Amino acid sequence: QKRKVTSSFWFCSVCFTLPWQCFRALCCKGPPPPRPEYDLVCIGLSGSGKTSLLSQLCSESPENIVSTTGFSIKAVPFQNAILNVKELGGADNIRKYWSRYYQGSQGVIFVLDSASSEDDLETARNELHSALQHPQLCTLPFLILANHQDKPAARSVQEV
Numbered sequence: 001q002k003r004k005v006t007s008s009f010w011f012c013s014v015c016f017t018l019p020w021q022c023f024r025a026l027c028c029k030g031p032p033p034p035r036p037e038y039d040l041v042c043i044g045l046s047g048s049g050k051t052s053l054l055s056q057l058c059s060e061s062p063e064n065i066v067s068t069t070g071f072s073i074k075a076v077p078f079q080n081a082i083l084n085v086k087e088l089g090g091a092d093n094i095r096k097y098w099s100r101y102y103q104g105s106q107g108v109i110f111v112l113d114s115a116s117s118e119d120d121l122e123t124a125r126n127e128l129h130s131a132l133q134h135p136q137l138c139t140l141p142f143l144i145l146a147n148h149q150d151k152p153a154a155r156s157v158q159e160v
Helices: 019-027 050-057 118-133
Strands: 037-043 071-077 082-088 107-113 142-147
Touching: 037 050, 050 071, 050 082, 050 107, 050 142, 107 118, 118 142
Parallel strands: 037 082, 037 107, 107 142
Antiparallel strands: 071 082
16 A cells, blocks of 8 residues: 655744754854953043043943043943943042053053143143153053043144
């Protein structure tokens, strides 16, 4: 006797593949590869906007931002990388300790208040030159951010 054999297959309604192929595609790849992490140091005088910048990058509320005393560390997530940023306080009595936090940095963010007084701008210029010449930083990429461009007294890039 001949028997007619029929087989029925069902397909995944999402990817239209056989069930085992769908399972394998979804589950057997393992976790996504880790994103690379980069260690940065963020420096600048008090009131330049370092904490506000990092809060904005981390999508945190701009309310209740307090000037950093000492240092803080924030992980800033991006799609393809994570930036571990050490923000160093910019007060006179703290700046002399900045160099103790430079080791292991892979880049520098220098934030300056483009609407600050001439004296503060000169102090910021001196601190920037000092950082650019520091042996642990002199070969690293620098991002110099002229903050507070929305203020009426803000200087242009050329003036800074």
